[in-house]
Amino acid sequence: MAILHPNLASELASQEAKTFVEICVHRRVLASEKPKTLFLKRFYKTISTIKWTLILLCLSSFWACPANAQLQRFEFSHPQMGTLFQVIFYAKDSTVADFWQKKAFTRLDELNHVFSDYDDCSEITRLANAAGRNAFLRLSDDLWKVLALSQDLAQQTEGAFDLSIGPLSKLWRKAFRQQQFPDSADLHVARPLCNFQNIELDQRHHAANLTQKGMRLDAGGIAKGYAVDVLFDLLKKSGFKHLLVIGGGDLRVGTPPPRKKNWTIASKVLGPDQQVIDGELHLKNTAISTSGDTYRFLEWNGQRYSHIIDPRTGLGLQHRMLFQIQGPSSTLCDALATACSVLGKEKCEKVLEKHYPRYRLNVLLWSGNGE
Numbered sequence: 001m002a003i004l005h006p007n008l009a010s011e012l013a014s015q016e017a018k019t020f021v022e023i024c025v026h027r028r029v030l031a032s033e034k035p036k037t038l039f040l041k042r043f044y045k046t047i048s049t050i051k052w053t054l055i056l057l058c059l060s061s062f063w064a065c066p067a068n069a070q071l072q073r074f075e076f077s078h079p080q081m082g083t084l085f086q087v088i089f090y091a092k093d094s095t096v097a098d099f100w101q102k103k104a105f106t107r108l109d110e111l112n113h114v115f116s117d118y119d120d121c122s123e124i125t126r127l128a129n130a131a132g133r134n135a136f137l138r139l140s141d142d143l144w145k146v147l148a149l150s151q152d153l154a155q156q157t158e159g160a161f162d163l164s165i166g167p168l169s170k171l172w173r174k175a176f177r178q179q180q181f182p183d184s185a186d187l188h189v190a191r192p193l194c195n196f197q198n199i200e201l202d203q204r205h206h207a208a209n210l211t212q213k214g215m216r217l218d219a220g221g222i223a224k225g226y227a228v229d230v231l232f233d234l235l236k237k238s239g240f241k242h243l244l245v246i247g248g249g250d251l252r253v254g255t256p257p258p259r260k261k262n263w264t265i266a267s268k269v270l271g272p273d274q275q276v277i278d279g280e281l282h283l284k285n286t287a288i289s290t291s292g293d294t295y296r297f298l299e300w301n302g303q304r305y306s307h308i309i310d311p312r313t314g315l316g317l318q319h320r321m322l323f324q325i326q327g328p329s330s331t332l333c334d335a336l337a338t339a340c341s342v343l344g345k346e347k348c349e350k351v352l353e354k355h356y357p358r359y360r361l362n363v364l365l366w367s368g369n370g371e
């Protein structure tokens with residue numbers, strides 16, 4: 001529809017009033033005419049009135065409708081879960097944008113209180129504190145969803161992804177802080193406590209029981225992706241479709257910015273000679289997560305140990321890798337990227353093919369043995 005100037009709207013309104021007056025005048029004149037001609041003339045006049053009424057209605061909705069208002073870009077950030085979360089979306093004014101960014105980040109704070117194993121009062125810590133007491137605790141929807149998905153993934157990856165990695169990740173976090181290899185006696189105690197088969201789920205009541213005393217859960221490999229999905233869904237349901245949410249290495253985008261074909265994201269990419277370089281990704285309506293070689297590692301006796309742990313050995317991964325997983329859900333991209341770092345390229349591709357055909361692996365760096 002052509003965009004009309006407001007003055008034209010009032011002119012049209014007066015034209016419509018004129019048409020109405022003309023009909024009244026014509027009614028009197030036409031009273032003496034033959035019934036058939038009279039009927040046709042009345043019919044055409046009615047159509048004309050409806051036409052003008054519709055034009056006026058369209059015009060008034062044009063001026064009132066926020067969807068047609070000029071959209072502006074808004075960007076907000078909030079530190080949480082040990083990283084920086086960012087949301088970018090297009091809205092018609094700053095009051096609306098500000099209201100919804102606050103809602104989104106309040107929800108993010110709530111999620112941190114569910115998933116953070118650094119927080120003594122978080123839900124995941126309370127669950128760990130009940131370990132070994134043979135007590136099923138009812139879980140919030142958020143923890144239930146993440147726990148249920150993690151257990152599926154643990155089965156599908158033969159334990160490469162394991163939410164019960166907590167006792168080992170506690171030792172490795174200390175090792176990174178102190179730049180010292182973990183004590184072997186501590187590793188010996190922690191290793192058997194890390195086993196997803198010791199997490200029991202009650203599907204009916206959405207409850208869980210950790211069977212061994214000393215167990216701890218670590219959602220570091222999945223919770224950021226889950227938070228990205230939660231924020232994305234919240235903002236999308238609130239009417240923002242040109243939307244991007246980032247939480248560290250996890251990202252989800254919706255419809256591209258107005259008049260753009262894609263979101264352009266700065267990222268590590270593969271260069272022409274297959275080396276990792278700084279580049280750009282062009283994305284829409286998808287999620288992507290990157291896992292692997294980061295700043296968090298320990299160099300000890302000529303070996304490099306990653307913050308991603310192989311549950312079979314209890315050690316940080318020693319192969320170099322940088323894996324990206326792309327697919328519809330950020331939760332799954334995040335968890336799969338962590339799991340695949342442990343599995344290696346070939347096993348990862350088999351898991352994706354069998355269980356997650358809508359997800360795809362992009363290998364940026366891999367020094368494994370092809371296992």
Ligand code: AMP
Pocket residue numbers: 160161162163165169218219220221222249290291292307308309310311334337338342
């Ligand atoms: P990401 O950066 O998403 O790859 O996640 C790495 C984080 O996941 C680590 O810092 C640990 O908190 C956690 N993690 C480490 N190893 C595993 C594992 N084998 N399974 C599940 N989570 C893990």
Ligand code: MG
Pocket residue numbers: 220221222289291333334335336337338
């Ligand atoms: Mg991950």
